Amino acid sequence: MKRSNVTHEIADPSEVNRFAAIAERWWDPSGETSELHHINPARLSYIHDWCCAHFSRDPNIRNPFTGLTVLDVGCGGGLLCEPLTRLGASVIGIDPTPETIHVARAHAAQMELEIDYRIATPNELVSSNNHYNIVLNLEVIEHVSDPFSHTQACAQLLAPGGIMVLSTLNRNFRSFITAIVAAEYILGWLPVGTHRWHRFVKPSELAQHVRDAGLRLANVSGLTLTDGEWEVTTDIGVNYLAIAIKD
Amino acid sequence: MAANHQDNIAESRFDVVVVGGGMIGLSLACAAARVGLDVAVIERVEFEALNSSSFDGRASAIALGSQRMLAAIGVWKYMESSAQPIFDIRVSDRESLLHLHFDHNELDGVAFGYMVENIKIREALLEAASKYSNLFIIAPRTVVAIERSVGNAAVTLDNGRVVKAPLIVACDGRGSPLRAMVGIRAPGWTYPQNAIVCTIEHQFSHDGIAHEKFLSGGPFAVLPLLGKRASLVWTEKTNLAEELYALDDKNFDIEVTKRLGSFLGDAHTIGARYHYPLAMHHAEHYVDHRIALVGDSAHGVHPIAGQGLNMGLRDVAALTEVLINNVRLGLDHGTMEVLQHYERWRRIDNLSMVAVTDVLNRLFVTEGTMIKFSRKVGLAAVNRLPPLKRFFMRHARGTGGSLPRLMDGEVP
Numbered sequence: 001m002k003r004s005n006v007t008h009e010i011a012d013p014s015e016v017n018r019f020a021a022i023a024e025r026w027w028d029p030s031g032e033t034s035e036l037h038h039i040n041p042a043r044l045s046y047i048h049d050w051c052c053a054h055f056s057r058d059p060n061i062r063n064p065f066t067g068l069t070v071l072d073v074g075c076g077g078g079l080l081c082e083p084l085t086r087l088g089a090s091v092i093g094i095d096p097t098p099e100t101i102h103v104a105r106a107h108a109a110q111m112e113l114e115i116d117y118r119i120a121t122p123n124e125l126v127s128s129n130n131h132y133n134i135v136l137n138l139e140v141i142e143h144v145s146d147p148f149s150h151t152q153a154c155a156q157l158l159a160p161g162g163i164m165v166l167s168t169l170n171r172n173f174r175s176f177i178t179a180i181v182a183a184e185y186i187l188g189w190l191p192v193g194t195h196r197w198h199r200f201v202k203p204s205e206l207a208q209h210v211r212d213a214g215l216r217l218a219n220v221s222g223l224t225l226t227d228g229e230w231e232v233t234t235d236i237g238v239n240y241l242a243i244a245i246k247d
Numbered sequence: 248m249a250a251n252h253q254d255n256i257a258e259s260r261f262d263v264v265v266v267g268g269g270m271i272g273l274s275l276a277c278a279a280a281r282v283g284l285d286v287a288v289i290e291r292v293e294f295e296a297l298n299s300s301s302f303d304g305r306a307s308a309i310a311l312g313s314q315r316m317l318a319a320i321g322v323w324k325y326m327e328s329s330a331q332p333i334f335d336i337r338v339s340d341r342e343s344l345l346h347l348h349f350d351h352n353e354l355d356g357v358a359f360g361y362m363v364e365n366i367k368i369r370e371a372l373l374e375a376a377s378k379y380s381n382l383f384i385i386a387p388r389t390v391v392a393i394e395r396s397v398g399n400a401a402v403t404l405d406n407g408r409v410v411k412a413p414l415i416v417a418c419d420g421r422g423s424p425l426r427a428m429v430g431i432r433a434p435g436w437t438y439p440q441n442a443i444v445c446t447i448e449h450q451f452s453h454d455g456i457a458h459e460k461f462l463s464g465g466p467f468a469v470l471p472l473l474g475k476r477a478s479l480v481w482t483e484k485t486n487l488a489e490e491l492y493a494l495d496d497k498n499f500d501i502e503v504t505k506r507l508g509s510f511l512g513d514a515h516t517i518g519a520r521y522h523y524p525l526a527m528h529h530a531e532h533y534v535d536h537r538i539a540l541v542g543d544s545a546h547g548v549h550p551i552a553g554q555g556l557n558m559g560l561r562d563v564a565a566l567t568e569v570l571i572n573n574v575r576l577g578l579d580h581g582t583m584e585v586l587q588h589y590e591r592w593r594r595i596d597n598l599s600m601v602a603v604t605d606v607l608n609r610l611f612v613t614e615g616t617m618i619k620f621s622r623k624v625g626l627a628a629v630n631r632l633p634p635l636k637r638f639f640m641r642h643a644r645g646t647g648g649s650l651p652r653l654m655d656g657e658v659p
Contacts, residue, residue: 027397029582029583029584037584038584040578041576044576044577044578045576048576060283060575062283082577082579083576083577083578084577085577087576107397110397111397111398111579112398
């Protein structure tokens with residue numbers, strides 16, 4: 001693996017130490033982000049399997065995504081950017097929160113991974129006229145104020161023949177109970193206020209956004225907790241994933 | 248010896264560094280290399296010495312599941328011609344002839360497993376290892392320090408060289424120095440017994456039947472080797488074992504014949520005899536940040552059921568599957584989240600074998616009416632209840648429970 005070239009951007013050593021400390025907490029599987037760590041292998045297997053199939057890559061090799069570009073929208077601390085970089089992709093992670101981007105850069109440096117992290121939103125990237133083979137749009141759409149224009153911008157960033165992976169939470173009584181009441185208040189998995197239920201997206205609404213953005217919806221699958229492990233299933237009642245393709 | 252077995256290789260970064268080049272360490276290295284991981288093995292003994300019979304004169308039972316795995320990782324073909332199939336296992340108490348009889352035809356006609364001399368297993372492992380271009384053996388070298396950071400781990404060797412990988416695996420045996428370095432405790436106890444191991448040559452064919460007799464000092468196992476030979480694993484009270492071990496050949500053979508009986512005809516020992524103290528231990532954790540314990544470094548059992556090597560090979564299969572599944576998703580395979588899958592998969596199985604072998608040993612060496620009664624009833628009951636018997640037989644074969652794919656001969 002190549003040595004990261006991002007460390008020089010954080011010049012002040014006290015800042016480097018501060019962000020390194022936060023990075024360890026963001027990446028601490030027992031910390032505030034524990035559910036993201038727990039759900040990550042299932043999300044990754046969905047991304048891996050669909051992208052390997054779409055680009056006709058051998059799913060059993062170490063770096064099936066060599067030569068492919070990935071844009072991770074709302075990348076957070078880099079929980080998806082790092083694995084996709086190891087799988088051979090050239091990855092850009094964007095997030096509007098500067099602290100989050102600093103954390104992601106510090107962790108990538110510790111892992112000696114080369115990842116291009118930027119403080120940006122998809123809209124800000126459109127004008128650059130760059131296009132990506134894979135656009136990841138996971139657990140983002142329920143946090144944005146205008147899901148329609150957000151999806152439009154993401155679709156514009158997708159190269160022809162490219163694939164977009166989306167995930168969000170369904171808006172129904174069950175998701176209200178499981179994602180808000182149980183996960184945030186009773187079990188304490190997520191900090192209270194993480195989600196706003198009225199912004200959750202029904203699969204029919206997601207399908208509409210995707211089609212309006214000129215993409216073809218190729219798959220919708222559920223993410224469910226079975227015997228303590230997250231799995232990709234057909235139950236789209238609460239957490240679900242989707243594949244949209246730019247033909 | 249192949250070019251990748253040397254001390255001066257240029258590479259210093261691997262996917263996995265295996266500390267210990269014994270049977271389990273080399274099996275793990277071959278399995279990891281087979282699924283495409285870059286592996287380094289650090290072995291403290293020069294590999295030429297590993298191949299001499301004075302180093303290890305024992306033989307091992309290779310359960311069917313273990314054999315399938317060894318075939319899948321390219322090892323079995325180099326030891327097949329040295330393997331004696333086990334077609335029957337007969338367990339008897341000291342007072343009666345035949346209480347329990349496991350016949351392979353009760354399953355599906357496939358052998359329970361094989362007996363192979365350890366020296367042949369080591370030769371096969373070294374041969375197979377030399378065929379993998381992504382497997383490096385660094386010997387003779389010892390690890391003097393280990394350092395683990397957020398993103399990587401590194402071991403320092405006694406020549407000052409540093410070798411790095413996201414995961415270091417301890418396959419350095421019961422006394423595992425690496426386990427001590429990372430502060431994992433492995434509580435256990437010693438048995439007031441020693442095992443005497445030797446090879447006999449006998450007059451009649453053994454027909455591939457393994458015998459285990461429960462004598463007053465402990466189990467006396469007669470394990471068929473290729474030809475008219477058998478490996479004896481003779482457990483005896485420590486004091487007596489030391490006296491027996493020190494006897495001259497003639498008197499030692501007399502003592503062997505007394506316990507063996509006459510079913511194999513005239514018998515006499517060939518080659519050297521060995522004796523080992525018996526102990527049991529089980530590590531409090533199998534994993535820590537960027538560390539995994541595999542085989543004897545994690546657990547050691549009484550040899551009563553011949554399961555020590557098979558337990559270690561199951562660890563190898565489970566860890567290999569966990570690692571490659573995560574590597575193929577691009578995940579960091581040295582984190583606790585990943586490694587805990589390995590520990591959860593193996594801990595219960597190993598712990599139950601630790602308990603079963605301990606209880607079996609206590610049951611059969613203890614004098615007393617109740618114990619004798621339950622022992623007799625127990626053996627007879629197992630023999631009369633086909634489902635229970637098949638359960639024990641499957642375990643003897645190593646094909647029961649939740650199996651890693653390598654144990655079914657599939658490469659994950």
